[in-house]
Amino acid sequence: MIEDRNAATAQGRPTLLDVDAVKMVYSSAHRTVEALGGVRFTVGDGEFVCIVGPSGAGKTTLLKCISGLLRPTGGTVRLEGTEVKAPPQAMALVFQDYARSLFPWMTVEANVELPLKQAGMARRQRRDLISSALADVGLTDVGSAYPWQLSGGMQQRVAIARAIAYRPRILVMDEPFAAVDAQTRADLEDLVRDLWHKLGVTVLFVTHDIDEAIYLGERVLALSASPTVVMDDIAIDLPDARDQIGTRSLSRFGELRKELYGQIQRARHTSG
Numbered sequence: 682m683i684e685d686r687n688a689a690t691a692q693g694r695p696t697l698l699d700v701d702a703v704k705m706v707y708s709s710a711h712r713t714v715e716a717l718g719g720v721r722f723t724v725g726d727g728e729f730v731c732i733v734g735p736s737g738a739g740k741t742t743l744l745k746c747i748s749g750l751l752r753p754t755g756g757t758v759r760l761e762g763t764e765v766k767a768p769p770q771a772m773a774l775v776f777q778d779y780a781r782s783l784f785p786w787m788t789v790e791a792n793v794e795l796p797l798k799q800a801g802m803a804r805r806q807r808r809d810l811i812s813s814a815l816a817d818v819g820l821t822d823v824g825s826a827y828p829w830q831l832s833g834g835m836q837q838r839v840a841i842a843r844a845i846a847y848r849p850r851i852l853v854m855d856e857p858f859a860a861v862d863a864q865t866r867a868d869l870e871d872l873v874r875d876l877w878h879k880l881g882v883t884v885l886f887v888t889h890d891i892d893e894a895i896y897l898g899e900r901v902l903a904l905s906a907s908p909t910v911v912m913d914d915i916a917i918d919l920p921d922a923r924d925q926i927g928t929r930s931l932s933r934f935g936e937l938r939k940e941l942y943g944q945i946q947r948a949r950h951t952s953g
């Protein structure tokens with residue numbers, strides 16, 4: 682378990698997100714589930730942090746607490762030093778289920794525009810941000826199309842464009858590529874790394890896939906089984922310039938995979 686949260690923030694960057702002893706107990710008349718058992722970690726400004734954990738480990742619960750969709754039953758989440766009590770303006774979310782997160786009756790542009798409108802931006806500024814977000818995700822020509830006219834990978838690009846359009850400080854992604862084919866997934870992984878470099882946005886990325894976590898992240902947090910705690914915080918000491926074939930063939934990549942795989946196996950039998 683991580684004892685010193687600040688020591689775990691890589692490369693001495695100032696803390697952007699502070700998850701401090703977050704607990705979540707679901708209680709109903711019939712059963713009580715202790716999903717989170719005191720999760721602690723910090724994410725530095727500009728970092729790319731991945732979270733992996735066994736199925737049912739409480740990853741979705743944790744992200745709901747971090748994004749203010751769910752109030753934890755213990756502990757606190759702070760973003761830029763302020764306690765998160767509702768979805769923060771500085772945070773954007775991307776979910777696995779792009780088909781349900783985009784509105785099918787709205788064009789691609791209108792989908793991307795929605796949070797900008799909600800933020801009260803003027804039309805001209807909205808136009809500029811929409812075009813630059815669509816260009817950033819490689820979709821300059823589909824603004825007037827409807828989501829259902831696009832492939833799954835393109836729809837997820839639209840969801841990413843909508844998330845980055847209003848320039849959030851942190852992008853929180855919940856298994857965003859679990860529903861697309863392998864080639865599309867590889868392209869989307871590279872897109873997210875490119876956006877991270879280009880925009881300087883902080884990324885918190887949850888995945889089931891150990892290889893994906895190592896390929897993408899600067900750090901990987903391994904969660905235990907419920908009640909969940911952070912079991913390990915692994916620095917990914919691979920070169921920053923990554924490519925799907927070269928990086929995954931490195932012997933260091935294999936060593937990290939072995940280490941993380943062992944952690945996940947232990948995690949299945951360990952709880953906080």
Ligand SMILES: Nc1ncnc2c1ncn2[C@@H]1O[C@H](COP(=O)(O)OP(=O)(O)OP(=O)(O)O)[C@@H](O)[C@H]1O
Nearest residue numbers: 707714716734735736737738739740741742743907
């Ligand atoms: N609304 C809820 N009410 C009661 N229990 C819940 C609720 N949501 C989740 N749980 C329980 O909390 C635990 C963690 O669930 P959660 O969905 O957060 O895990 P997960 O790691 O995202 O799972 P998976 O990887 O399988 O998607 C599970 O035991 C689940 O049954």
